[in-house]
Amino acid sequence: MDFTIPREISDYIGVLDAFIETEIKPLEEENIRFFDHRREYERTDWDNGGRPKEEWEELLAEMKRRADKAGHLRWALPTDIGGSAGSNLGMAIIREHLAHRGLGLHNDLQNESSIVGNFPVVMIFHAVASPEQKKEFIEDMITGRKRVAFGVTEPNHGSDATYMETTAVQKDGGWLINGTKRWNSGMSNASHDVVFARTSGDVGRPKGITAFIVPVETPGVDIAYMHWTFNMPSDHAEVHFRDVWVPDSAILHEEGRGLECAQAFFHENRIRQAASSLGAGQYCVDEAVKWANKRVTWGKPLSTNQAIQWPLAELNTEAEMLRNLVYKSAWHLDQAHHMEVTHWVAMANYRANRFVCEAADRAMQVHGGMGYTRYKPFEHIYRHHRRYRITEGTEEIQIRKVAHDLFKKFRD
Structure with a gap:
């Protein structure tokens, strides 16, 4: 190898x-x-x-x-x-x-x-959008002339997206959407929102959920408020859809196959989040080591104390193992359909997101009082990356994916 x-x-x-x-x-x-x-x-x-x-x-x-x-x-x-x-x-x-x-x-x-x-x-549109949708959206999304938000999560349903309560029913040659989305990312200045709604099928089943491209100026779209979060500013809205009518041409991909778009989105994001978490966590470890080497307490460098050395050595070892896992998972994603390697992406993502939070916290501790201040970057790194242990599939959901793949190997 x-x-x-x-x-x-x-x-x-x-x-x-x-x-x-x-x-x-x-x-x-x-x-x-x-x-x-x-x-x-x-x-x-x-x-x-x-x-x-x-x-x-x-x-x-x-x-x-x-x-x-x-x-x-x-x-x-x-x-x-x-x-x-x-x-x-x-x-x-x-x-x-x-x-x-x-x-x-x-x-x-x-x-x-x-x-x-x-x-x-953009990758989803490139893969499954109609020729007309590609022409209208792709270049403008890249350049920022159009901002397309993404609405999956609801007040009563997060990772259990197949239970979503937002519905769309056929009416007048189009679809009437009703429901509420929470953590509707990108809505602060979005021109359009990709809204996921059930159009057919049974509750709890992935088939029957459809993705619609909805202009935010459409009557019935109400951006109620932005959620103030651990990491500001907020770009995560609570959005109500009340009798929002869109034509058939607003469907992204095919009717009933919207969750395939969401899954592709999550896999693209998760592996890149894992890589960013790894890099940011390694930065925290490196900065803590530099500080410990130059900080003198009781007449000697702080780094001479095993209580300082050992946690950072553990984290650095974790980073090295994660690096191989992230790269290998990304390589797998290049070789196969994303659903075939979902467990690899899940392993890399949940472990990397946990690692960066631990590394940022340790860097604060090593820096002492200065580590707790906003003059150091660690609090910002922690607040940002802490959300990834929840968003786009909690770490518990991702561990469940890993367990599912693990245990199915040994079923009779």
Whole structure:
């Protein structure tokens, strides 16, 4: 087996680092209030429901424009929409590297913006949308001219999506949608929302759930409020759909097969979240080691104490094991249909998300009082990554996926 990072990826990482230093770092320094101890306080429009400030959104948009012009933003996308058809393995290595650099405009945590874009919804449209939908949406989603949100979770149903209560019934040559979505991500300035609703089939079964592309200005769509969360600003809305009518052409993919789109979204996101969690966690470990080596207490470096050494050595070992698991899972995702390797993606995701929280907490502890302040990045890293142990399938759900694959091997 060859564990060497492919030469083309390692070379490309060097190109990305140079781009960050020449194009992105100067832009970040001009807007440092969004990245120093003020962070989310400057990013959040507190008097407008906790939504992201327009200035913050525009800064992220400028970063993306520069990355797109340089040929980086679309790296993972297919060649026919301007990408380089980057592999899942390559994307995992790159996302880990960018997160390992620490906080910055090059790879922001709060809304997952990066110079190498993660476009799971674009990938879904590219795979299953109608020719008309592709023409209308794909390029505009990449450039930001259209913002497409994603509504699966409901007040009474999260990971148990097959029990969703939102329904759509046929009427007047189209569909009438009724229901409520919670944690409807991306709604702060969305132009459209991909809404999942049951159109047929039995409760608890995946068949019969349909994905609809709904313009947010459609009568009956009510963005009730944004949920204020552990990590602000909020882009997670409570949205009511009351007799929202859309035509047949609003269906994404096929009637009754919407959850296939959701599963593809989750697998694309989970492996990249795992890579980012690994990189951010390794950053926390490295920063804690640097601090322990230079911090002198009782006349000697803090790092001479085994109480400091051993937890960090354990975490560093965990990072090394995770690195192999994340890369191997990403490689598997490149070789097979995503549903065939769901257990690999689940293992990588839940372990990496748990690791980064432990690493951020340990870095705070090693830094002492300073680690608890907002002048250090650890609280921000912890707050951001803690949500991944819940969102897009809780870690308990993902462990269940792993257990299902494990135990079916030994059934009679």
